[in-house]
Amino acid sequence: MKIACISSAQRGETDRILSDIADRLQSSGLSLAGIVKQQNYSGSYENGCDMKVRVLPDGPVIKITQDLGAGSDACRLDPGAIADTVASVEKQAMEHADLFILNKFGPQECAGRGFVSAIGQALEHDVPVLVGVGRANISAFETFTGGLAEVLPADTSAILSWSQTFRPKASTKSSA
Numbered sequence: 787m788k789i790a791c792i793s794s795a796q797r798g799e800t801d802r803i804l805s806d807i808a809d810r811l812q813s814s815g816l817s818l819a820g821i822v823k824q825q826n827y828s829g830s831y832e833n834g835c836d837m838k839v840r841v842l843p844d845g846p847v848i849k850i851t852q853d854l855g856a857g858s859d860a861c862r863l864d865p866g867a868i869a870d871t872v873a874s875v876e877k878q879a880m881e882h883a884d885l886f887i888l889n890k891f892g893p894q895e896c897a898g899r900g901f902v903s904a905i906g907q908a909l910e911h912d913v914p915v916l917v918g919v920g921r922a923n924i925s926a927f928e929t930f931t932g933g934l935a936e937v938l939p940a941d942t943s944a945i946l947s948w949s950q951t952f953r954p955k956a957s958t959k960s961s962a
Contacts (some may be wrong), residue, residue: 801889916938
């Protein structure tokens, strides 16, 4: 099983790194699946709970949060938008991807929903998986992976180096 995770204590850093990695790897010719946070979207809330994600490789961009009003402290994730995003990812031919990226293993995944099935599909097709994991969800992620995930530093160079370990597979897929 080729699965790795990154986590940063710095707010927004995991999303920034994964978006940058996706851009770099796509530019280098890798075929990606999954989602990353849309970095140029300015959310309405200071707490960062207003976001759009980009479905890899080419979109669409989907707003996955809902407006609950300025005074609300409830979770702003929009379950319908999450379901639409998961469906957009799962309808792609996962077996043609070189890498699956998920910006965040969050509460939905901790509960066995969200992108859990898409991660499983990627692994079934021997597609390496890279996941962002917040500190609050590390234990659930470790349980989900059975402790088999490699923990990478939140460092672009280290992640790009890790991605080189499956690069030969990408060229094999292309010639098939």
